[in-house]
Amino acid sequence: MSDLAIEVNALEKFFKGRPALRGLNLQVPTGSIFGFLGRNGAGKTTTIKVLMGLLKADRGAARVFGFSALDPRNGISIRRRVGFVMEDKELYPYMTVEQMIRFTRPFFPKWRDDLERRYLEMFELPPNQKIPDLSKGMRSKLMLLLAISRGAELLILDEPTDGLDPAAVDEMLRELVSLSASEGTTIFFSSHQLAEVEQIADHIAIIDHGRAIVAGSLDDLKARYQRLHVVFEREPVSQVRWADGAEYIHQEGRTVSILASRNVEGIVEQARSLPGTSVEQYPVTLKEIFLEHVRNN
Numbered sequence: 001m002s003d004l005a006i007e008v009n010a011l012e013k014f015f016k017g018r019p020a021l022r023g024l025n026l027q028v029p030t031g032s033i034f035g036f037l038g039r040n041g042a043g044k045t046t047t048i049k050v051l052m053g054l055l056k057a058d059r060g061a062a063r064v065f066g067f068s069a070l071d072p073r074n075g076i077s078i079r080r081r082v083g084f085v086m087e088d089k090e091l092y093p094y095m096t097v098e099q100m101i102r103f104t105r106p107f108f109p110k111w112r113d114d115l116e117r118r119y120l121e122m123f124e125l126p127p128n129q130k131i132p133d134l135s136k137g138m139r140s141k142l143m144l145l146l147a148i149s150r151g152a153e154l155l156i157l158d159e160p161t162d163g164l165d166p167a168a169v170d171e172m173l174r175e176l177v178s179l180s181a182s183e184g185t186t187i188f189f190s191s192h193q194l195a196e197v198e199q200i201a202d203h204i205a206i207i208d209h210g211r212a213i214v215a216g217s218l219d220d221l222k223a224r225y226q227r228l229h230v231v232f233e234r235e236p237v238s239q240v241r242w243a244d245g246a247e248y249i250h251q252e253g254r255t256v257s258i259l260a261s262r263n264v265e266g267i268v269e270q271a272r273s274l275p276g277t278s279v280e281q282y283p284v285t286l287k288e289i290f291l292e293h294v295r296n297n
Contacts, residue, residue, distance in 0.1 A: 004063075005030045005154050005186040006051065011060035013046055013210075020046045021057070022210035028188055028203070033180050035201035035218070036190040039294055043210040044190040045086075048158050052084055064154065080108065083147025084156040085140070091131045097142055098127035101149075110151030119145040122171070136163030144172065148179065155179075157189035161196060169193075173200050198286040208294050218286065225284045228258040228267060233276025240274070243267045248292045259284065259292050 006028035013021040021043045028034045038044050049055040050062055053075040065081055067074040091100055101120075105111050120127070123141035134142065140163055147155055155176075161169045177200050179185050191197050197204060198218070205215040214221065228246075232254045240256070242249060245263030249256060260267050264281070271279045 003030055004028060005032075005065060006034075006188060007061075007063045008047070008051075009061045011047070011050065011062055012058050013043075013050065013055065014058050019210055021050075021060075023060070024207065024210060025212055026205055026215070028186065030186055031180065031184050032203045033176065033187045033201050034189070035197035035204040036188060036207070037194070037197060037204060037290055038190075038207040042207045042294075044207065045158055046210075047207075048084070048086070048156055048190065051156060052082070053078065080110075081152060082154045082156060083150050083152030084158075085143040085147050085160050086158050091139060091142065093130070093132050096128050096130050097125050097134070100131065100142065101146065104146050104150070108150035112149050112151050115151075116145065116149040119148060119175075122175070137165065137168060140164060141168070141172075148185075152185065154186045154188065157187065159191055160189055161191065161193060169196065176200060194285075194287045194290055204286065206290055206293055213293050214289065221289060222284065222286070224261060225289055226260045226264045227282040227284050227288065228260055228264070228271065229280045229282070230256040230258065230271045230274075231278045231280075232256070232274070243270045248296055259288065 004027055006026060008024055008026035011021050011024040012019065024043065024047060026047075036044055036047070046055060050057050051064055051069050053069055053072065057070055062069040064078045067078050069078060092103070095103065101116060119125075119141070123138075123145060125138065125142055125145065131139070140160060144157075144160060147157075161172055164172060173196060176187055180187055201218055203216065204218050204221070205212050207213065235254050242258065243263055243266045245260050246258045246267050247261045248259040251257075258267065268279055268281065271277055
């Protein structure tokens with residue numbers, strides 16, 4: 001088995017001559033919970049649609065479990081191993097919940113009746129209710145049930161908690177972690193809710209303008225990044241040329257705030273060598289890493 005569930009290399013996609021993906025690179029380890037982050041229009045949904053064979057890329061490569069997602073002949077092989085929930089939550093409007101499940105089940109030889117029963121009960125889905133009468137949150141739950149019950153090795157989820165109340169969000173996140181731990185399912189999900197991503201993801205990628213600008217193990221990233229506050233005795237009269245690794249620097253009066261991505265000790269040593277300074281170090285959140293990069297990219 002490959003160590004990567006998803007591998008994307010130099011992927012490009014244009015819409016009417018405008019780039020949506022500009023040389024995107026991604027590596028999603030098998031068995032990971034991978035948070036896929038970016039602003040609206042960054043290229044997240046385009047990437048997901050290329051991986052699912054719903055859009056054709058213009059250049060580059062994208063592989064799912066070793067199959068090229070750009071080759072239409074691999075579509076069935078990929079979709080049989082992948083469950084997905086798209087942001088628009090589209091379902092057949094003339095069906096009930098039960099009919100939607102019955103319709104979907106025969107397409108997937110590895111369908112898990114035990115998971116179907118578990119999530120029907122847990123999500124409190126009303127079997128006889130028609131799709132248009134379901135709330136957005138209930139449609140999210142139904143699509144997740146359909147994706148998980150097919151026995152998918154990989155779940156691709158586009159804003160899976162959209163429309164859910166806080167209690168339901170917590171329940172869904174716990175279930176995704178449990179599914180990954182117990183079944184070895186790889187979970188690749190995009191979300192604007194950074195706290196949710198930080199709660200369950202072990203790997204992340206931040207994309208902006210169609211390119212990955214940060215990627216890796218979340219623990220490694222949070223260990224590597226540090227926030228430094230340097231306070232001068234008086235406001236510096238000249239701009240300090242900070243050491244390598246000082247990525248984003250904000251100065252207000254006598255205080256300089258630095259987001260350091262490496263060489264933290266060197267930057268601290270430099271700051272302490274300046275006359276009349278004090279230095280404090282703080283851990284950073286995923287939100288800080290995200291905001292600094294997308295604001296300055």
